[in-house]
Amino acid sequence: MISRNNTSKLNVLMVGPDRSVHGGISAVVNNLYDAGLDKMVNLTYIGTMKDGSRFRKLLVAIKAYMQFCRAVKHCDIVHIHFSSDTSFWRKSLFIRKAHRVGKPIVLHQHGGDFHTFYIHDLNNRQRTYVKNTLNMGSVMLVINPELHELFKKKVVLDKLPTLIFPNAIQIPSETAKTYGQHQLLFLGRICRDKGIRELLEAVCQLKKQYPSLRLYLGGSFEDSDLKSLVDSMSDCVTWIGWVCGKDKDNWLKKCDIFVLPSYFEGQSVSILEAMSYSCAIAASNVGGIPQMILNGQTGLLFQPKSTASIEETLQKLLDDPALCRNLGKAARELVSNQFSMDKYIQKLLSIYNTIVMQSKQTD
Numbered sequence: 001m002i003s004r005n006n007t008s009k010l011n012v013l014m015v016g017p018d019r020s021v022h023g024g025i026s027a028v029v030n031n032l033y034d035a036g037l038d039k040m041v042n043l044t045y046i047g048t049m050k051d052g053s054r055f056r057k058l059l060v061a062i063k064a065y066m067q068f069c070r071a072v073k074h075c076d077i078v079h080i081h082f083s084s085d086t087s088f089w090r091k092s093l094f095i096r097k098a099h100r101v102g103k104p105i106v107l108h109q110h111g112g113d114f115h116t117f118y119i120h121d122l123n124n125r126q127r128t129y130v131k132n133t134l135n136m137g138s139v140m141l142v143i144n145p146e147l148h149e150l151f152k153k154k155v156v157l158d159k160l161p162t163l164i165f166p167n168a169i170q171i172p173s174e175t176a177k178t179y180g181q182h183q184l185l186f187l188g189r190i191c192r193d194k195g196i197r198e199l200l201e202a203v204c205q206l207k208k209q210y211p212s213l214r215l216y217l218g219g220s221f222e223d224s225d226l227k228s229l230v231d232s233m234s235d236c237v238t239w240i241g242w243v244c245g246k247d248k249d250n251w252l253k254k255c256d257i258f259v260l261p262s263y264f265e266g267q268s269v270s271i272l273e274a275m276s277y278s279c280a281i282a283a284s285n286v287g288g289i290p291q292m293i294l295n296g297q298t299g300l301l302f303q304p305k306s307t308a309s310i311e312e313t314l315q316k317l318l319d320d321p322a323l324c325r326n327l328g329k330a331a332r333e334l335v336s337n338q339f340s341m342d343k344y345i346q347k348l349l350s351i352y353n354t355i356v357m358q359s360k361q362t363d
Helices: 024-034 054-074 086-100 114-120 124-134 145-154 196-209 224-231 245-254 269-276 307-319 321-338 341-362
Strands: 011-016 042-047 077-082 105-109 139-142 162-164 183-187 214-218 237-241 257-260 280-284 300-302
Touching: 011 024, 011 054, 024 077, 024 269, 024 341, 042 054, 054 086, 077 086, 077 341, 086 105, 086 124, 105 341, 114 145, 139 145, 139 341, 145 162, 183 196, 183 245, 183 269, 196 214, 196 224, 196 307, 214 245, 245 269, 257 269, 257 307, 269 280, 269 321, 280 307, 280 321, 300 307, 307 321
Parallel strands: 011 042, 011 077, 077 105, 105 139, 139 162, 183 214, 183 257, 214 237, 257 280, 280 300
Antiparallel strands: none
16 A cells, blocks of 8 residues: 655656566666655556466466555556557556546557557557547656657647657676677567567677677567577577576676667667666667667667678677777767756656646646
């Protein structure tokens, strides 16, 4: 239940995947806690999904909704994180409940290829449901300009203010980085949509030219055939499991090149983290990545789904430690100036206060 001990603070009810889930939204939520948002507002967080079987996920969702129904009447504002597909359908119930009891709602959309979900996967009746549900919000936060365009031009949320609100991270202390090691790092879900097969094919070719090359894969396998492929490439690929906390920090310090070959991407927290550790970044030219990676300035971009493009881009970095150093230095400077958590928190608090004030004026 939401605390009423400090009436000077807003009571915020936040909804998203459980904080233990391996994924981008959970990383965003955990970063908010690490930055102390729960000390600045009275924050209650309800996790609507945990990793596991469908039955377990259903039980978690039912329990979360019951908890939400009890807590929502006591809050000042509801903040709902969602992506697409099942994530949206699940969160739509929470959005509609919050709307029925008259609470101001921050809708926080995190990508997840919402374009394909809305434009190609839904029929007209389902699109109407999505549009009507989203229009129950007080403000929509999206993480990149591409999504802003989608919601304004395709979903057409005329009455709902839509703001570009990129992810942010805590900036670590600067540490020395050794370039020219040919140590590559990937962090994320190990699956087809993350471009892992094309990355492995590129690494296999590059290993012939760079014998010291090693790719460290951090994440959870979602495709069994990729697990078998990784196992067969033990001479140049090491699976390090899902890493977090100090373990993740150590890998970001150790590796000089970070690579993310996603087919689609909202705005990668892992790229921001790699930038903050001065890694040379090679990433797909998709979604919100060009917001962070200015090609040739703060990293290098390649075409998604292209083994040849990945190989060519990584070769430039493997051949040139000085280029890696310059890109890494510029990346850290950019993330420090534009994607720091301190600025993010202040902007979020301003959004909370604005919509709560507007809600009171319309009561």
